[in-house]
Amino acid sequence: MDASLLTIQPNAPEPIYRQIVEQLRRLIASGQLVTGDLLPSVRDVAGFHAINPMTVSRAYGLAENEGLLERLRGKGMAVAATQRAAHTQVQRLALLEPQLLELARHARELELPPDPVLRRLSKLLEE
Amino acid sequence: MDASLLTIQPNAPEPIYRQIVEQLRRLIASGQLVTGDLLPSVRDVAGFHAINPMTVSRAYGLAENEGLLERLRGKGMAVAATQRAAHTQVQRLALLEPQLLELARHARELELPPDPVLRRLSKLLEE
DNA sequence: CCATGTGTATCAATACAACAATACACTAGG
DNA sequence: CCTAGTGTATTGTTGTATTGATACACATGG
Structure with a gap:
């Protein structure tokens, strides 16, 4: 579950935080990420891609609001339990x-x- | 050559002026617009779609820089002579x-x- | 000439994205 | 307990993009 899981294009017109959310949505829908999988920490992702940790946090927060992720206090973000299985x-x-x-x-x-x-x-x- | 030629989605993430440029590029490439065709005036387009004339002007200006359009002073914008025929x-x-x-x-x-x-x-x- | 039609230069207002630097609350593990 | 690891709230700054309002220069056609 390392930080290279996410692909980020800094020069794309689409903002970084949204690139992350959309990508998570697809990875979860396909079952490449399943309920309980722990995501790379905001600091790992930020360090790996040379972006700001708060940008990653923003993406994670939006994904949580959508029900894609859930926050495990002290541990990090994980794929939410509501995402039972890969989509059809x-x-x-x-x-x-x-x-x-x-x-x-x-x-x-x-x-x-x-x-x-x-x-x-x-x-x-x-x- | 009326203003309804262009389709504009004001709520799309893509800025309006770029929607216009991209659309012109395709209409010219396909031959739906040919050399010499006069485009609707910036005020016509702006009025029809309830947007600012400067936004249309900006699109026309960019299209001119790309060689898609040319300016006929006092008359308006027309498809440039360099666009000889539809693309393959x-x-x-x-x-x-x-x-x-x-x-x-x-x-x-x-x-x-x-x-x-x-x-x-x-x-x-x-x- | 002049009224009307072109496009556009200029400046301002606004919104947004990203970054930076902290500080905080929380938890797991030694 | 305490260190190191989570995410996040906060504040401020920077850079950029988009749109808008206004005024102007210019050409056409009667």
């Missing part, structure tokens, strides 16, 4: 829906036929 | 590449197999 495939696919919609809209503005888009994505998904 | 399919697909990469990364974090993702996208692309 349908539920996980639903998390991708907004992105899929936006992609489809852009493809339409580009007047791209479905086929080349699907083929390119298929290629990327296999790596 | 390969070029247009390249504009989607960053979004496709991010989508693939998220699908991997969700441990979603390629098939359901591709099927859902295929459905959305046909509408």
Whole structure:
């Protein structure tokens, strides 16, 4: 459960704290993180990625509000007990829906036929 | 060439001026806008979408810097002469590449197999 | 000429993200 | 007990991004 679990892009337009929350949501939904798993400490994550501990704390706090994580006083943050099991495939696919919609809209503005888009994505998904 | 050509989502995280630039890029790449086409005036767009004229002007200015548009003094903005023709399919697909990469990364974090993702996208692309 | 239409330079207001430096409450383990 | 490890509240600062209000320069067309 080390700090390298999280991928952070400091230059992305999306703020760091939200990158962390979204990533946790997906890792939990897929079952890569399960109930009880202890997360890396805010200081570990901050040190590893050279960011501010409070930024990580903010992300953890938001994840707790959403019910993704729970706080174990003195120990750290863990995946919440309410997250019993990995989501079904349908539920996980639903998390991708907004992105899929936006992609489809852009493809339409580009007047791209479905086929080349699907083929390119298929290629990327296999790596 | 009226102001309804552009779609704007004021509540999206992406800033309005960038929504406009990106959209222009795609409409020009696809040939829906061709060299010489006159764009709706900043005040028309601003009035129609209830946003500030300066926000539209900023978008037009950026698009001009990129060579997408050119300024016809006293008349308005038009699609630049350097944009001779619609891009090839390969070029247009390249504009989607960053979004496709991010989508693939998220699908991997969700441990979603390629098939359901591709099927859902295929459905959305046909509408 | 002048009324009306362009785009835009300038300045201000606001919000947000991230950082920094503390200090605090809590717990596990020696 | 006490040290070292949790997360977090607080305060302040910095940098940046976005949007807005206003005034201006310019060109067109009657």
